[in-house]
Amino acid sequence: EADIYQTPRYLVIGTGKKITLECSQTMGHDKMYWYQQDPGMELHLIHYSYGVNSTEKGDLSSESTVSRIRTEHFPLTLESARPSHTSQYLCASRTGGTDTQYFGPGTRLTVL
Amino acid sequence: GESVGLHLPTLSVQEGDNSIINCAYSNSASDYFIWYKQESGKGPQFIIDIRSNMDKRQGQRVTVLLNKTVKHLSLQIAATQPGDSAVYFCAEGPIKAAGNKLTFGGGTRVLVKP
Numbered sequence: 001e002a003d004i005y006q007t008p009r010y011l012v013i014g015t016g017k018k019i020t021l022e023c024s025q026t027m028g029h030d031k032m033y034w035y036q037q038d039p040g041m042e043l044h045l046i047h048y049s050y051g052v053n054s055t056e057k058g059d060l061s062s063e064s065t066v067s068r069i070r071t072e073h074f075p076l077t078l079e080s081a082r083p084s085h086t087s088q089y090l091c092a093s094r095t096g097g098t099d100t101q102y103f104g105p106g107t108r109l110t111v112l
Numbered sequence: 113g114e115s116v117g118l119h120l121p122t123l124s125v126q127e128g129d130n131s132i133i134n135c136a137y138s139n140s141a142s143d144y145f146i147w148y149k150q151e152s153g154k155g156p157q158f159i160i161d162i163r164s165n166m167d168k169r170q171g172q173r174v175t176v177l178l179n180k181t182v183k184h185l186s187l188q189i190a191a192t193q194p195g196d197s198a199v200y201f202c203a204e205g206p207i208k209a210a211g212n213k214l215t216f217g218g219g220t221r222v223l224v225k226p
Contacts, residue, residue: 006155031212035216040199040219040221041218042201042216042217042218042219043156043201043203043214043216044216045213045214048213058213059213059215090155090156092155094212099144099146099161099205099212100146100158100161101158101212101214102158103148103155103156103157104155105153105154105155106154106155108153
């Protein structure tokens with residue numbers, strides 16, 4: 001069982017609000033990822049990080065931003081949430097010595 | 113573009129029977145494949161993986177088969193149990209790719225009937 005945590009698990013907010021989704025892992029993994037997933041659909045990579053102070057955009061264009069100031073922490077921020085941002089956001093991490101990504105429980109975001 | 117896809121969106125299986133979930137991939141450069149299980153309200157959970165230098169790998173009650181000739185991946189679950197009910201995703205990733213990006217296919221829902 002991987003030690004990767006996401007908060008909040010569920011979030012319902014109004015349009016225009018700024019939100020930050022938290023992701024933390026206690027495994028010392030240097031590589032971290034954010035995916036967006038609609039119910040029952042495939043996962044789409046929106047951001048990833050090789051390590052501290054490293055962030056890259058993923059395959060799916062996203063209006064969100066990320067930061068990586070500490071190894072264990074990889075927060076995702078939406079400056080102005082819109083209904084189109086309603087989705088599940090999954091965080092994952094891996095160590096450089098393996099290709100297996102371990103996922104957190106996800107944050108289900110609903111923007112009204 | 114490159115894609116990973118699943119043949120069956122929903123698979124109903126009797127408890128105790130074996131399940132087979134199929135996945136096709138199109139990126140011939142992929143050399144790492146992985147299966148995840150996702151239960152309702154949870155994040156994907158690692159099941160088993162396989163590298164392209166292998167054609168079969170076994171875990172506890174699960175077996176992954178890789179056929180590089182036809183770019184096909186399958187997951188076999190032996191003696192399917194109610195706890196196996198979930199959505200299963202396959203994913204592929206070139207080992208050397210920047211950031212080890214994984215490309216996910218659409219999920220297959222497995223429903224285990226008592």
